[in-house]
């Protein structure tokens with residue numbers, strides 16, 4: 001197998017590098033060939049997302065060679081294992097059943113996901129129905145995968161209206177929790193403690209402080225206001241949460257893939273079960289696309305092929321994502337964890353070293369703000385940065401349509417400018433005003449940004465991350481890289497550890513030694 005992989009890479013490396021201008025000139029049907037849509041039923045017919053990779057350097061020859069690579073890496077076999085509920089997280093001996101939480105996977109896993117969703121739905125309806133008294137606020141306490149998905153989805157989907165006002169608190173820095181306290185009335189606030197392990201120090205410390213805040217502010221039974229979202233239900237009960245308010249999820253759902261499980265509770269509480277289920281349905285449409293399409297026709301794989309091209313054949317160390325949509329302001333943060341915690345590895349699943357660079361560093365922001373901040377580097381800097389643009393045809397605002405028209409025009413203009421280049425000087429000769437061009441971008445153009453589309457966008461990136469991992473033979477489902485720092489922090493707290501002079505000096509200076 002590895003000989004076949006090496007042969008596929010050698011073939012890829014031997015292919016000529018053509019500029020974007022040359023590629024467009026050579027193929028009049030390029031836009032159609034490099035674009036695709038993923039659709040699902042919407043209110044007025046099919047709705048979905050258009051993906052356009054024509055402004056990347058992918059062409060038919062590259063795609064064919066990359067398809068050989070995908071075959072050599074047994075992409076179809078790995079995908080079947082993932083969706084069949086088999087062990088794909090080999091270092092921890094676990095399956096990765098997040099697609100089953102939205103209805104695609106092994107029948108028993110799907111059934112379990114449905115039962116857990118129904119349980120969550122009952123609690124959400126009970127809270128909306130007033131069974132816990134008047135509840136206007138939820139402080140959702142979690143970190144990493146237990147916070148980033150809920151924060152993104154709540155922020156994206158509640159710009160018009162939130163049924164319950166949700167505050168996601170992750171940082172152990174008390175400033176974050178105090179900010180949430182200041183925004184909430186303790187008499188009408190519930191607390192969600194979200195932790196897969198129910199041991200994470202930041203979450204457990206923040207949760208204890210939140211209970212103390214309720215008690216100090218006249219709530220007679222603070223623990224009666226707590227909901228636990230966890231894969232360790234026994235630990236939540238031990239901590240004092242009543243079993244009826246523990247919403248479990250399977251161990252096989254990874255933290256950064258857990259938005260679809262009970263970790264999505266704050267989203268359901270804020271937008272209602274109907275929209276939460278719509279988010280799952282949008283994700284499911286992508287799961288089905290991912291399951292049913294092979295080669296470059298599989299758009300999640302195609303995105304990964306572009307990622308591999310830029311990381312491994314063009315030496316790009318970063319990839320940027322700019323959402324031309326204020327509602328997706330937290331998407332880059334979400335994608336950073338998804339991609340960098342999944343594929344930021346230096347060994348393959350079998351323990352041998354990875355041959356080349358792995359996860360690109362994911363970064364980004366929102367347009368048009370980012371244009372006035374970081375786009376200078378994209379257009380004229382020395383780094384080649386592949387860019388993803390994400391936008392919605394339907395506006396999120398109700399103001400003069402000029403707002404949205406200017407937003408979209410800028411989005412498309414940036415992609416065009418990155419590719420075309422030119423010189424802004426009157427005589428066309430000033431090097432400071434020269435744009436080299438030939439800089440790649442892909443565009444994801446959503447018909448609308450509703451709950452289903454958000455689900456689809458996130459699931460697309462999950463499968464893109466998985467496809468990248470397969471192409472690099474990495475296990476994307478563990479994250480041992482976060483452990484050493486955690487252990488050292490514990491050692492310091494326990495007064496132990498053998499630390500270097502710099503760290504000892506810092507601890508002494510801060511009064512912690």
Ligand code: F6P
Nearest residue numbers: 144145146195196197200255482
């Ligand atoms: O430290 C990394 C990590 O394990 C993430 O993968 C995870 O999402 C986060 O911590 C939170 O973990 P938990 O949900 O168990 O509190």
